[in-house]
Amino acid sequence: MNDAGRAATVPPLPESLHFIQRDWLSSNNLLCFEGENATLVDSGYVAVVDQTVALVNVGLQQHTRELVPATRGSVRLTRLINTHSHSDHIGGNAAVKRAFNCEILIPATMESMVAAWDEEAMLLGVAGQRAERFTYDGVIAVHSRFEMGGLIWQAFPAPGHDMSALVFYCAEEGLLISGDALWEDGFGILFSAFSDVPTAAADVLAVTRTTLEMISRLDLATVIPGHGPVFGDPEAALARAFGRLDAFTRDPLRLGRNAVKAGFTFNLLDMGRLEAAALPSYLASIPFFRDINRRNYGMSNTDFAAWLLREIIGSRAARVEDGWIIPSGKA
Ligand SMILES: [Zn+2]
Structure with a gap:
């Protein structure tokens, strides 16, 4: 199906969510409005953080004008939540915190690597990538429920592309914030397959399959991915993702070639x-x-x-x- 055909099937997002699509160097951003406060999901790559801060400011101002009566002041960014530990999603955390004085919540699954600023586990210098070190204020526990944008979300573990990744599911609206666990066409590089453990590739393929199976059991209408446009028809996207995973499983050497090219x-x-x-x-x-x-x-x-x-x-x-x-x- 062409891009126009896919776009036509996307249900509109609730008006409390403001999606900012970025390119492939930076993750997408999602602003979630809750009264006069707002939460940002993912901060993008460090090289483009000025652009991220500007885009967030535009979103906050736009929402202030449209939805909050002028007498009640302006909307503030009070929280930043990350989907996973990779540089294109956390690289701007420090600068966003400086700009907005917001708190940062990270998946509990990535707490130890951030606390120790383990650059190897976070695939920074070792993969030729960068991020500014940040301090976090709390964690999102696996399977916990939290409110964001006036909606209730549940955090599900989504290991594969990043073994510490979470996805956020809103059952009421059939929404999934998928990070890089599911894109409209595939998923993020399976980085973890390239550790020193000889069985790692098979293990990573297996957990990635479990993650996709978990997502396919959710009642989904719309997916908000870490890269690319918001999309509907999650069944078609899952079929493509399983197809890609099957190809990697048949030919594990393809996994490495893909990782080198994409990286x-x-x-x-x-x-x-x-x-x-x-x-x-x-x-x-x-x-x-x-x-x-x-x-x-x-x-x-x-x-x-x-x-x-x-x-x-x-x-x-x-x-x-x-x-x-x-x-x-x-x-
Ligand atoms: Zn990403």
Whole structure:
């Protein structure tokens, strides 16, 4: 189905929710209004946090004008809640907290890595990504219920793309805030498959399947994903996600290839451009890429770089101009 066909099936969000779609470097943001207070879900990537703060301000002002009588003052951002631990979702936490003086709640499942600021567990330097360290004020416990945007949400564990991820489900409206556990077309890179534990890939595929099965048992009308547009027809999206998972299960080497392509495309968006001649040494300098190649493919740095360049040009994720690799803006 084309994009227009998909968009036509999306039920409108409740007016207390304000969705902000971003690109692939930054996660989407969701503003949830509760009277004169607002909650933000995910803060985006650190490189674009000024834009995030500006977009949140626009959303707050718009809501103040439309829904809160002028005499009652303005709407304030009082809470920030994260869906999971990755840099494109938590990278702006510190700056958003500074800008709005809001509290930060994180999934209880990621508390230990944030408390210790475990950059390896959070896939920061090890994957060539960045985030500003932040302090959190509380946690969202697995299976807990909480109010946001005047609606009751339940937090379900959604391991796979991130073993500490939660998704937030509103039964009353059939809404799911899915983070990167389910997109309209697939799900986020299965990063955890690339640890030192030999059985990790099979385990990660199995928990990802359990997560998708859990989501398919929910009574859903609309999904609010971490990337891409809000979508209806969750059955079709789940069918695509299961198809992708089946393909990874049949050919586990595909998992690593996908992780390298998607991970590098993200980093390229962050860097802006990279000299094609520097690609072999760049890949060798980032443990995430280097180790996937070493463990799974054993290519030379030059061959690994040549393969990756062919792949990302072929999928139109990037192009080469005057010796520079330029991202096209899509993952
Ligand atoms: Zn993401």
